[in-house]
Amino acid sequence: MRIVILGPSGAGKGTQAQALTKHFGLKHISTGDILREETKKESAICRAVKRLMDRGDLVPDELMLSIVEGIAAEEDHFILDGFPRTFSQSLALDAICKRIGAPIDIAISFSVPDNEIIQRIVGRLVCPKCTAMFHIHFLPPKAEGICDNCGAELIQRVDDTVDTVKRRLQLYHDLTAPVVDFYRRSGILLDINGQGDAHEITKDLIKVLEEKGLEKR
Numbered sequence: 142m143r144i145v146i147l148g149p150s151g152a153g154k155g156t157q158a159q160a161l162t163k164h165f166g167l168k169h170i171s172t173g174d175i176l177r178e179e180t181k182k183e184s185a186i187c188r189a190v191k192r193l194m195d196r197g198d199l200v201p202d203e204l205m206l207s208i209v210e211g212i213a214a215e216e217d218h219f220i221l222d223g224f225p226r227t228f229s230q231s232l233a234l235d236a237i238c239k240r241i242g243a244p245i246d247i248a249i250s251f252s253v254p255d256n257e258i259i260q261r262i263v264g265r266l267v268c269p270k271c272t273a274m275f276h277i278h279f280l281p282p283k284a285e286g287i288c289d290n291c292g293a294e295l296i297q298r299v300d301d302t303v304d305t306v307k308r309r310l311q312l313y314h315d316l317t318a319p320v321v322d323f324y325r326r327s328g329i330l331l332d333i334n335g336q337g338d339a340h341e342i343t344k345d346l347i348k349v350l351e352e353k354g355l356e357k358r
């Protein structure tokens with residue numbers, strides 16, 4: 142099963158993708174996590190990519206495609222989180238899938254109002270080691286500042302500031318909304334209300350995906 146997960150920053154894509162991959166045994170592919178790993182390297186390109194990410198701008202399509210192309214061809218059961226983010230990326234992914242004869246089966250889109258997104262992002266904590274996500278109030282770790290999964294010290298992302306999230310939300314509405322429409326027209330869109338308790342949303346999602354034939358691997 143090939144799933145893409147869409148939604149603005151902080152809508153719960155990463156959290157839900159992690160919970161679903163754990164439950165169903167899929168592979169979680171987060172383009173944001175892949176890029177953050179890449180930007181740890183010392184090169185002019187990596188520094189340029191980091192600058193774009195830190196101010197909430199998108200990384201050029203060519204680079205994103207070179208990352209996603211290989212993964213889409215290698216993996217059969219995945220949740221792709223963070224891609225496609227522009228209409229041209231959705232067309233490119235569609236072309237790759239057609240070429241390899243393996244279509245995207247489901248696109249999950251999370252909706253959350255902008256004002257709630259800002260609250261969520263400003264309190265978001267991430268684990269730099271295993272990428273698990275928490276929130277100071279809405280999803281606190283068991284021990285303050287420590288990752289429940291691996292015990293590493295949690296951090297706040299450099300791009301999780303009010304100004305940067307406003308920029309990312311603007312880009313989402315301008316550039317990613319047409320991607321949601323693309324999948325709606327294709328008949329594979331699952332619209333999910335991203336407001337409410339994260340664990341409840343996971344339970345509902347598992348139920349819907351099971352009804353669509355997704356089984357544990």
Ligand code: ADP
Pocket residue numbers: 149150151154172173174176193194195197198199200201205222223224225226227230309
């Ligand atoms: P979030 O979902 O919280 O916005 P991500 O971790 O998915 O964050 O992405 C972080 C940053 O990585 C984005 O703001 C952007 O700069 C870059 N990025 C990730 N995926 C893409 C993509 N498909 N196209 C362009 N840039 C991307």
